[in-house]
Amino acid sequence: MESHVAFNYQQQVEQIRNQMQCDFVALALVQSEDRHFQIRWEYASGNISQRFKRIVLQSGKGVAGIVFKTGKPIFAPVAHEYCEKDNLYNYPIILAEQLESFAAVPLFKYNRVKGIVIAGCRSKGCMSEEKFKLLKSLVAPTFGPYYSEELTGN
Amino acid sequence: MNGISQSGMSNLLMQLYDNSTEAIFFFNSDDSVLSMNKAAEKILDPQVSELMKAGNTEAICMACKGFTSTEEEQTCISCYMSNPNLDIPSFQVFLETAGRGVVPYTGSIQMIDSEKGIRAFMLRDLTPQFKTSETLHQKTLVKRVIKAQEDERKRISRELHDSVAQEMLSSLVDLRVLKYMNVEEDVLKKVKQTEGSLMRLLDDIRHLSVQLRPATLDDLGLEAAFRTHFKWVEKNYGLLVYFNSDIRSKRFEGEIETVVYRVCQEAVFNALKYAEIEEIHVNLTLTSGELKLIVSDEGVGFDVNAPTYKGTGLGLFGMNERAELVDAALSVQSEIGNGTTIVLTVPLMKEETEVENHNRG
Numbered sequence: 001m002e003s004h005v006a007f008n009y010q011q012q013v014e015q016i017r018n019q020m021q022c023d024f025v026a027l028a029l030v031q032s033e034d035r036h037f038q039i040r041w042e043y044a045s046g047n048i049s050q051r052f053k054r055i056v057l058q059s060g061k062g063v064a065g066i067v068f069k070t071g072k073p074i075f076a077p078v079a080h081e082y083c084e085k086d087n088l089y090n091y092p093i094i095l096a097e098q099l100e101s102f103a104a105v106p107l108f109k110y111n112r113v114k115g116i117v118i119a120g121c122r123s124k125g126c127m128s129e130e131k132f133k134l135l136k137s138l139v140a141p142t143f144g145p146y147y148s149e150e151l152t153g154n
Numbered sequence: 155m156n157g158i159s160q161s162g163m164s165n166l167l168m169q170l171y172d173n174s175t176e177a178i179f180f181f182n183s184d185d186s187v188l189s190m191n192k193a194a195e196k197i198l199d200p201q202v203s204e205l206m207k208a209g210n211t212e213a214i215c216m217a218c219k220g221f222t223s224t225e226e227e228q229t230c231i232s233c234y235m236s237n238p239n240l241d242i243p244s245f246q247v248f249l250e251t252a253g254r255g256v257v258p259y260t261g262s263i264q265m266i267d268s269e270k271g272i273r274a275f276m277l278r279d280l281t282p283q284f285k286t287s288e289t290l291h292q293k294t295l296v297k298r299v300i301k302a303q304e305d306e307r308k309r310i311s312r313e314l315h316d317s318v319a320q321e322m323l324s325s326l327v328d329l330r331v332l333k334y335m336n337v338e339e340d341v342l343k344k345v346k347q348t349e350g351s352l353m354r355l356l357d358d359i360r361h362l363s364v365q366l367r368p369a370t371l372d373d374l375g376l377e378a379a380f381r382t383h384f385k386w387v388e389k390n391y392g393l394l395v396y397f398n399s400d401i402r403s404k405r406f407e408g409e410i411e412t413v414v415y416r417v418c419q420e421a422v423f424n425a426l427k428y429a430e431i432e433e434i435h436v437n438l439t440l441t442s443g444e445l446k447l448i449v450s451d452e453g454v455g456f457d458v459n460a461p462t463y464k465g466t467g468l469g470l471f472g473m474n475e476r477a478e479l480v481d482a483a484l485s486v487q488s489e490i491g492n493g494t495t496i497v498l499t500v501p502l503m504k505e506e507t508e509v510e511n512h513n514r515g
Contacts (some may be wrong), residue, residue, distance in 0.1 A: 033350060036353070049432045051392030051432055052392055054389070054394065055389070056389040056390070058354070064367055089423075089426065095391070098430070117407070124273070148402065
């Protein structure tokens with residue numbers, strides 16, 4: 001991350017949380033290929049514990065893993081319905097931060113998902129369509145070195 | 155009758171008749187009731203016992219719901235009352251009782267005065283024994299299921315580890331050879347991508363194998379298996395597990411190791427799911443003749459006497475059943491707001507060799 005010193009991720013994450021009026025916002029970054037594209041939550045705001053820092057996700061695992069694999073955002077106004085109650089432990093960040101509703105969007109670089117931003121609340125039904133749109137607009141068209149959408153046609 | 159007079163004997167018999175919990179009826183040769191004791195009156199519907207006392211020969215059939223023959227559970231075919239000369243020392247009979255519905259009894263019928271044709275019919279309540287054997291049956295069944303599940307997991311895990319993963323690895327090696335052959339740039343790029351996905355697949359298979367049942371548990375023992383598992387928990391859920399052990403890589407009987415591992419796994423998962431904590435302590439201590447596992451957290455806790463199940467509620471039950479497999483004691487201490495401590499104490503046999511022989515049989 002040293003190459004992007006000019007862009008303060010922590011500050012940006014906090015700003016998103018303020019603008020969205022959410023309980024929790026975090027940014028996960030995807031590591032390089034030789035580290036098996038492992039995903040870690042690197043920056044967070046509004047966290048209730050340090051658990052997020054220790055979580056290492058593989059492609060397809062957890063919220064970030066799914067966004068990474070599909071390249072599509074997730075909109076889950078009711079977290080329990082999205083994750084299915086019995087399956088909640090497969091979504092460690094939701095469990096650790098006790099999120100009741102959340103949304104997550106991918107960040108691209110060179111047409112690959114390089115980062116994932118999650119915004120969530122600990123109260124039910126707080127993540128609305130409007131907030132989801134707001135989240136998408138906040139990382140568009142660029143977020144630091146990342147693009148909000150896959151650049152097609154190049 | 156040494157040392158007891160005739161009157162003393164009849165006194166004893168009267169006391170037995172009056173105070174016994176067994177229902178005793180005396181039937182006349184015409185199937186009317188000569189006499190019945192207090193216990194008999196108690197179990198029967200008052201109306202029926204009135205009819206009986208009045209000498210109604212059909213009264214018994216109002217209460218009797220049939221007996222168990224080799225053909226049927228409840229039948230009236232060749233009724234125990236029908237043949238006066240047939241003594242049956244024990245049979246199972248179902249009776250409509252006052253307030254308890256149809257209850258199984260052990261009955262016996264025998265001729266005590268062949269001249270007058272007087273028969274004694276005695277009933278003993280079977281329900282407690284039934285319950286005991288049912289519980290026993292259930293427990294044995296659960297234990298068998300647990301054992302079968304464990305064996306099956308072991309088999310699949312081994313299969314994945316020894317054959318599927320090995321095959322995968324050799325194709326990965328084959329693929330890597332391609333990189334050193336004279337191939338074009340774009341092919342090389344594709345080969346590298348395929349290598350990446352194969353490697354992820356291999357990792358997935360290995361994870362699956364470990365999750366089913368860690369081979370380390372069988373090969374290296376509890377400590378090693380725990381350390382690997384806790385590392386995995388930390389990576390996957392961000393939960394820190396402080397693990398302390400003084401068993402110094404000592405090995406125990408396979409069944410004990412499995413139980414300790416599974417109980418601990420369940421306890422840690424419970425804490426992870428419900429305790430709302432960041433860290434948990436696991437202690438494994440070995441004292442003379444005892445292996446003790448303590449899993450404690452400082453989370454939200456719950457009311458042990460009236461737990462509100464957030465999950466299936468099967469976890470705690472399963473832990474208990476598993477503990478019973480090796481005669482271990484499981485205690486769960488918890489208080490709302492004061493965390494939870496789970497202690498598993500496994501008794502160890504003094505002679506390890508003895509244990510082995512005992513369990514091989």
